[in-house]
Amino acid sequence: MGRAGATEGAPQAGSGPLALALDRAAPASLTEQISTGLRTAIEDGRLAPGGRLPSWRDLASQLGVARGTVRAAYEELIDAQLVQTHGAAGTRVVRQAPPRPPGAALPMAQARDPFDSHPRVSGVFQMGVPAQDAFPAKPWARMLARAARSAASAPLVYPDGRGEPALRAAIAATLAVARGLACSPAQIFVTSGLAASLALAVRTLGLRGTAWTEDPGYPPARRLLAALGLAPQPVPVDAQGLDVAAGQAAAPHAAMALVTPGQQAPLGVALSPARRRALLDWAERSGAWIVEDDYLGELQLQGRAAPALGAQDPEARVLHIGTFSKTISPALRLGFLVVPASEVARFDEAVALHGGAPAPLLQHAVAEFLQGGHQLRHLRRMKSLYARRRDALCACLEADGITHRAAGLAVLLRLPDGVSDQALARTARAHGLAPVPLSLWYAQPQPRHAGLLLGVTNVREEQAAAHWALLAALIRPA
Ligand SMILES: Cc1ncc(COP(=O)(O)O)c(C=O)c1O
DSSP states (O other), rough: OOOOOOTTTTSSSSTTTTTTOTTTTTSOOOOHHHHHHHHHHHHTTOOOOOOOOHHHHHHHHTTTTTTTHHHHHHHHHHHHSSEEEGGGOOOOSSSSSOOTTOOOOHHHHHHHHTOOOOOOSBTTTSSSOOOSOOOHHHHHHHHHHHHHHHHSSSOOOOOTOOHHHHHHHHHHHHHHHHOOOOOOGGGEESSSSSOOOOOHHHTTTTOOSSSEESSSOHHHHHHHHTTTEEEEEEEEEEETTEOOOHHHHHHHTEEEEOOOSOOOTTTOOOOHHHHHHHHHHHHHHOOOOOEEEEEEETTOSSSSOOOOTTTTTTTEEEEEESSSSSTTOOOGEEEEEEGGGGHHHHHHHHHHHHHOOOOOHHHHHHHHHHHHTHHHHHHHOOOOOOOOHHHHHHHHHHTTOOEEEEEEEEEEOOOOOOOOOHHHHHHHHTTOOOOOOOGGGOOOSHHHHHHEEEEEETOOOOGGHHHHHHHHHHHOHH
16 A cells, blocks of 8 residues: 655646646545546646655545545545556556546547647647747856846746736737837737647637637647637638638627737738738627738748738737747747736736746747847748748759648648548658648538648758659558
C-alpha cells in the first residue's frame, strides 16, 4: 500500500488531473466520493497508466479528511484492479488501462483531430511553423540571456498581468507601422496566444449566443468558442473572404464574428474592401463584436498586407488578436489582444481577476527583439525566403499539371471529389510528410472540398522537387 510520505510529481487533489471536489452534504460517503473521483480520472485518461497517486497523507491533508478515509478509497481501487501498490514507489495506476465504459469522454489527446493544426511532430510540408534554418538564433539567445540576467536581480514582486510596459509599448509601435492600427499601450493585453486572447475577449465582454466562424476555418478556434458556451455558426468563405450576407441571413443577431481578414485561414484570400465595410457595418448596427485573428500580420508574401480591420476607425467594434508564433516561434507561447479604448477598464479588471500575461522574462526578450529592429529585419528576410520556397514548390506542381494556389504560408492543392484527403495525409505521415487535409477545416458537410495544405516555410528550394516527388507518388494512385 502507498507509503505515507512525500509524493513528488503526484497530482494535486483539487486541481489538475484529479480535480476532486468533496461534498460533505452528499449522501455518498467521503470514501465513496474519493474512490469515484479517482476511478473517473483513471477511466477518462486524466490519470495515465503508470501514473502515481498522491500518498494517503498528502491527499488526506489536501482534502481535509482523515487518512483512513483516503486509505479506504485506495483499497477499493486496489480491489477493482485499477491501481497497484509499489512499496516505496507509491501507489500507481495499473499499466494495462481498464476497458473504457461505453460513452465515457475521450482523453484530450484522442479528442483532437489527428492532423492537429498545432504541429508538434515535424514533417516535410508542415504548416504553421516558421523556417527552422533561418531564425536569428544568436542575437535571440543574447536577448534571452540579458532578459534572464535582469530577471534574476529584479524585485520579487507580482508582475503586471496586462503585460510588461516595455512590450506593450513595442507592440503598439509595431502595430501602428505594420498594421495601420493606432492604439495606445493601455489597449494591449499580453497573453499566451490565440486561445488565451479569444477566451479573455469572450469572457470579459460576456458574449453569449451565436458566433460566426469562417467555413472553412481554424478548427481549434471553433472548438474553443463552443467550449466557452457559444454556438458557432459556420459562414461560407469565397474569393472575397467571409460571405457577410450569408452570415447575416443565417444569424443576424450573433454576438460576435471570428475572422481572419488579412489572409483567410486556410484559403489565404483577403477580405475584400466591400466585405470589410459590410462586416463593420453589421457589427455597428447589431451591437456585435468582431474578433480579428491577425495570425500572419504583415507576413504576406505577395504585395503589401491589408491594414488591420479596425485601422481606419478607432470606434470600430473590433478586437484584434496577434501572435508571435509565426514571426518568432510558436514555442514562446506569446500573443496579444488589442481592445477598443472604451473597453480597457473592463479588461484591466478581468486580467486582475483571472491573471494574464506570461513570464516577464520572455516578454522583455521579445520587447528587445521588436525595439531593436530585429523583428522588421527578420520579417523582411522571411518574406522573400518564403516566397522563393513557395515558388520553387509551385513550379514543381505546375510542371506536373496539378491545380494549386498559394494560401498564406502554404500552397493548397485541390484533390478530385471523392479522394479522401485525410487518408492521403495519414499515409503521407508514414513517409515523413506532414500535409494537412483541407476537409478538416470545414464545419459543415457541404461543401467539404478535399485538398492538401502544404506548408512552404521549411521546404528548401533545392529539395522541393524531391519532396514533391515523394508526395506525388502517394497522390497518383489515390
Ligand atoms: C488561424 C490561426 N490563428 C492563430 C494561430 C496562432 O495561434 P497561437 O497564437 O496560439 O500560436 C494559428 C496557428 O497556427 C492559426 O492557424
